[in-house]
Amino acid sequence: GGKVTPAGSSVNEGNDKTFSIKPNKGFHVAEIKVDGVTIFEDRKGPSTPNDGTAPPSPTDPNLEISGTSKIYKYTFRSVQQGHNLEALFETDTFALHIIKNGQGSGIGESIPGGISCGDSCVGIFPYNSNVTLTTTGDEGSVFDGWTGKCKKGAASSCTMNIKKASSITASFARAFKLSISVSGSGMVSSSPKGLVCEESCSQQIKENSVVKLKAKASTDSTFFGWTGCTASSGGACTVSMAADRFVEVAFV
Numbered sequence: 001g002g003k004v005t006p007a008g009s010s011v012n013e014g015n016d017k018t019f020s021i022k023p024n025k026g027f028h029v030a031e032i033k034v035d036g037v038t039i040f041e042d043r044k045g046p047s048t049p050n051d052g053t054a055p056p057s058p059t060d061p062n063l064e065i066s067g068t069s070k071i072y073k074y075t076f077r078s079v080q081q082g083h084n085l086e087a088l089f090e091t092d093t094f095a096l097h098i099i100k101n102g103q104g105s106g107i108g109e110s111i112p113g114g115i116s117c118g119d120s121c122v123g124i125f126p127y128n129s130n131v132t133l134t135t136t137g138d139e140g141s142v143f144d145g146w147t148g149k150c151k152k153g154a155a156s157s158c159t160m161n162i163k164k165a166s167s168i169t170a171s172f173a174r175a176f177k178l179s180i181s182v183s184g185s186g187m188v189s190s191s192p193k194g195l196v197c198e199e200s201c202s203q204q205i206k207e208n209s210v211v212k213l214k215a216k217a218s219t220d221s222t223f224f225g226w227t228g229c230t231a232s233s234g235g236a237c238t239v240s241m242a243a244d245r246f247v248e249v250a251f252v
Contacts, residue, residue, distance in 0.1 A: 001089025026127035028052020104141030104172030184251030
C-alpha cells in the first residue's frame with residue numbers, strides 16, 4: 001500500500017531526522033503511529049468515499065503534508081533515544097453516481113453490490129474495481145440506454161473501471177405492451193429483436209416505436225393471416241406502439 005523512507009536509519013544524538021510516508025497509486029495514508037501511539041488517522045467509513053485528498057489536519061506539529069500530494073513527512077526532533085514510525089495504508093474509494101433520466105422508471109443495480117435504487121443514487125467502490133451496472137424497467141417502462149463512459153455489455157448491462165469519482169445516466173422511456181397470440185403451428189419473430197413466439201407472448205415496447213413482425217409457418221402448416229396490425233403484407237406485420245397492442249396470427 002505504500003512505504004516509509006528511509007526504511008531504517010540512525011541519527012546522531014540531538015539531531016533531527018525526517019521520514020517520508022508515501023502511498024502507492026490507488027492508496028492513501030490511513031493511520032500513522034509513533035512509538036505505537038496513533039498521531040494521525042484518516043478513515044471515513046464505508047459510506048463515504050476517501051482517496052486521501054481531503055484528510056484531517058495533523059495535530060502533531062512534527063507531521064506535515066507535502067504540498068497538495070498525499071505524501072506526509074514526519075520529523076523526529078533533537079533525537080535522544082530510539083523511536084518507531086509506522087504507517088498504515090488503505091485503498092482509495094470513489095463515488096459512482098447513477099442519474100436517472102427520461103419519462104419512464106426503473107431500477108439500477110450493481111455487481112459488486114452497493115447500488116440498488118429506483119431513483120438517482122450513489123455507490124462507493126475501491127480504486128481499480130470493475131463495477132457492472134444493470135437495469136430493469138418498471139411496468140410501463142423500458143430501459144433506453146446509458147450516457148457516460150462505460151463499456152456496454154449484453155442487454156442493459158454496462159461495466160466501469162473505477163479510478164476516480166464518476167457518474168453515469170440511465171434513461172428509461174415510457175412503454176406499451178405488445179401481446180401476440182399464435183394460432184396453429186408456426187412462430188413469430190420481431191425486428192428490433194426481442195420477440196420469438198410459438199404460442200402466446202408479450203413484451204414492453206418503447207412508446208411510439210414501430211415493430212416489424214414476421215410469421216413463419218412450420219413445415220406442415222401454412223400462414224393464414226394477421227389481425228391487429230397497423231399494416232400487413234403476407235407474412236409481414238407492422239405495429240405502431242402508441243398504445244397497448246394485441247396481434248393475432250393464424251396458421252393452418
